[in-house]
Amino acid sequence: MSLYKGSCHCGSIQFEVEFSLTKTVTCNCSICSKTGAAYTSVQDDKLQITEGKDQLSLYQFGSKTAKHYFCEQCGIHPFLRPRISPELWAVNLRCIEGLDVNDYPSKMFDGVNWEQTVEAWIKHK
Ligand SMILES: [Zn+2]
Incomplete structure (x- = not known):
């Protein structure tokens, strides 16, 4: 695990987060398709x-x-706090300093079909 620093665009929000990244997760749900965020959960x-x-x-x-x-x-x-597990954090990797999401493979979470996806996701995680 590595410790990363992250922030919003204006810098009002600053955070530190620990993870080891092997892939990023994107989602096609109504909000993620508009924010364009790539996530990891911690x-x-x-x-x-x-x-x-x-x-x-x-x-x-x-x-x-x-x-x-x-x-x-x-x-x-x-x-x-993601719907699939609200006790976790899903971190927007595009807000992490010194991390390029393009350096990692990306997995798409089919949030449009949330119920079916969650069933499959939990089984194959
Ligand atoms: Zn801000």
């Missing part, structure tokens, strides 16, 4: 928000299980 205690907690806004829709956090100032979504 346990709750692997992500620390070091600055700007009070600048985070929460966006929820649909089942309102997932928690999409975004910066009030610049609108970037640095991390979220």
